[in-house]
Amino acid sequence: MGFLTSTTHLHITTWVIAIILFFIAAVASKPNKGVHMGLRLMYILIIISGGALFMNYRDGFGMIYDIKVLFGILVIGFMEMILVRKTKGKSTTMFWVLFAIVFFVTLYLGLFNGIPMNFS
Numbered sequence: 646m647g648f649l650t651s652t653t654h655l656h657i658t659t660w661v662i663a664i665i666l667f668f669i670a671a672v673a674s675k676p677n678k679g680v681h682m683g684l685r686l687m688y689i690l691i692i693i694s695g696g697a698l699f700m701n702y703r704d705g706f707g708m709i710y711d712i713k714v715l716f717g718i719l720v721i722g723f724m725e726m727i728l729v730r731k732t733k734g735k736s737t738t739m740f741w742v743l744f745a746i747v748f749f750v751t752l753y754l755g756l757f758n759g760i761p762m763n764f765s
């Protein structure tokens with residue numbers, strides 16, 4: 646499964662597409678099932694690509710890797726919460742705040758943690 650773990654490009658591609666679809670769905674005036682379905686497909690691909698990186702590289706890097714995965718999953722969770730609550734007409738403010746925080750923490754943990762696959 647080298648194509649999943651030889652670089653992080655696939656993982657990055659999947660979450661960038663997911664963020665774009667998420668914002669399209671989030672700003673749309675009415676719910677768009679197709680975009681939301683596409684986003685859910687990207688969740689699966691993010692988890693597969695991130696999970697493969699995790700299995701391959703976690704040894705020896707301690708908890709930072711586990712925390713990166715946890716926050717990555719939280720980002721997905723909050724995107725889904727925001728869209729579902731928006732569809733139901735419920736308030737999303739609190740979830741936007743949580744989304745923003747966990748997203749930036751995830752980016753930080755992914756990019757600046759000194760683990761081997763880092764771009765930086």
Ligand code: HEM
Binds near residue numbers: 657717761
């Ligand atoms: C939308 C959510 C996510 C975002 C924004 C995100 C972001 C990132 C970023 C920026 C990197 C660094 C790539 C690099 O340095 O080349 C990364 C790496 C990684 N991600 Fe994610 N990720 C997300 C979800 C996930 C999930 C759900 C998992 C696990 C199932 C996961 C597991 C990993 C692993 C194991 C790495 C490798 C860390 C490294 O060696 O730098 N990510 N991710």
